[in-house]
Amino acid sequence: xxxxxxxxxxxxxxxxxxxxxxxxxxxxxxxxxxxxxxxxxxxxxxxxxxxxxxxxxxxxxxxxxxxxxxxxxxxxxxxxxxxxxxxxxxxxxxxxxxxxxxxxxxxxxxxxxxxxxxxxxxxxxxxxxxxxxxxxxxxxxxxxxxxxxxxxxxxxxxxxxxxxxxxxxxxxxxxxxxxxxxxxxxxxxxxxxxxxxxxxxxxxxxxxxxxxxxxxxxxx
Numbered sequence: 001x002x003x004x005x006x007x008x009x010x011x012x013x014x015x016x017x018x019x020x021x022x023x024x025x026x027x028x029x030x031x032x033x034x035x036x037x038x039x040x041x042x043x044x045x046x047x048x049x050x051x052x053x054x055x056x057x058x059x060x061x062x063x064x065x066x067x068x069x070x071x072x073x074x075x076x077x078x079x080x081x082x083x084x085x086x087x088x089x090x091x092x093x094x095x096x097x098x099x100x101x102x103x104x105x106x107x108x109x110x111x112x113x114x115x116x117x118x119x120x121x122x123x124x125x126x127x128x129x130x131x132x133x134x135x136x137x138x139x140x141x142x143x144x145x146x147x148x149x150x151x152x153x154x155x156x157x158x159x160x161x162x163x164x165x166x167x168x169x170x171x172x173x174x175x176x177x178x179x180x181x182x183x184x185x186x187x188x189x190x191x192x193x194x195x196x197x198x199x200x201x202x203x204x205x206x207x208x209x210x211x212x213x214x215x216x217x218x219x220x
Contacts (some may be wrong), residue, residue, distance in 0.1 A: 001204045005185040006150050006210045007037070007104060007130045007176035009072070016185050017211070021071060021104075021178075024056040025049065031060070035215075037068035037104050039092055041196055042075045042085040050084070054091055061095055067215040069096045072105035073132060077108050086117065093121050102214055103127040104150075111138055115145045126214050132167045148214070149173045153180040156191050166195055171210050 003016035011020050011034050021037045024030045025044035038060050040053045061069050072092040074085050096103045102125050107114050111134075118127065129142055132149040137147060151173060154161055165173070175188045193203045 001201070001208055002175065003189060003204060004207045005177055006068075006128065006174040006211070007092065007152075007178045008181060009178065010181060017078045018185075019068060019094060019104075023071075024053055024060060026132075031063050031065050034065065035067050036063075036065050037070050038063075038066045039070035039072040040088050040103070041071055042073060042080050042088070043078045045080050045084055045088050047081075047084060050088070053088060058097060061099055061101065067101065067126070068104045070098070071099050071106045072103060073106040074110035074113055075106060075108040076110050086113070089114075090117060090121070093117065093123060096125055096127075097121070097123065100125070105129050105147075106131070111141060111216065115147075117143065128174065128214070130176060133158065133161055134164075135160075135186070136167055139164055139168065143169070143172050148210075150176045151192070152176045152178050153183045153188065155188060155195075156183070162195055165192070171206055174207060174210065 005016050007021060008018050009021050011018055017033050018036050023041050023044060024038060025040055036160040040057060069092050072089050074089055105114060105127055108130055126148060128148045128150050130150040130153050133154050142149060149172060151165060155165060158200045174193055175185065177183060177185050189200055189203060
């Protein structure tokens with residue numbers, strides 16, 4: 001059974017299913033072999049690119065190799081005007097509904113706004129917060145609103161995050177390598193299995209099942 005890496009910026013050479021992220025704000029990209037997430041990251045949105053971003057998203061996310069839309073979301077610490085971030089996030093919410101593909105979300109100090117926009121849109125699809133590094137209260141807020149959490153390399157050494165991870169319900173989390181591509185996904189699985197008190201094969205089975213559910217119509 002394969003390791004699932006839900007968020008990376010490069011294709012893996014190991015025996016894993018890696019969802020490789022493509023940001024449409026970067027003009028140099030192609031969808032080739034593998035599976036992908038496609039979105040517009042809030043860091044790279046500029047006013048002069050809005051129409052091009054929307055057009056490129058609209059023409060790209062329908063590809064059958066695209067299993068997730070994003071990473072998209074809101075970031076209160078970046079330079080992009082917040083209203084502009086919300087406009088492009090809303091556009092990707094709408095695309096997600098239109099093409100029946102879940103969102104993978106980048107969120108920094110804007111969880112209330114992200115959850116509010118999803119609820120206001122009557123969003124019913126699953127959605128994933130990638131690179132989660134916050135507390136159990138925010139984790140519970142995300143899960144209660146229908147979201148899932150993805151953990152990266154920070155899980156290896158952040159003791160507070162490890163305590164959060166231990167408290168999560170089964171089948172509400174995924175794993176990724178986005179924050180340090182030099183660390184293999186297998187190492188993150190080993191750490192996660194130890195924290196959860198299970199063997200790696202059980203963890204792989206559970207995450208494979210969740211990945212299948214998220215990327216097919218089973219939760220729709």
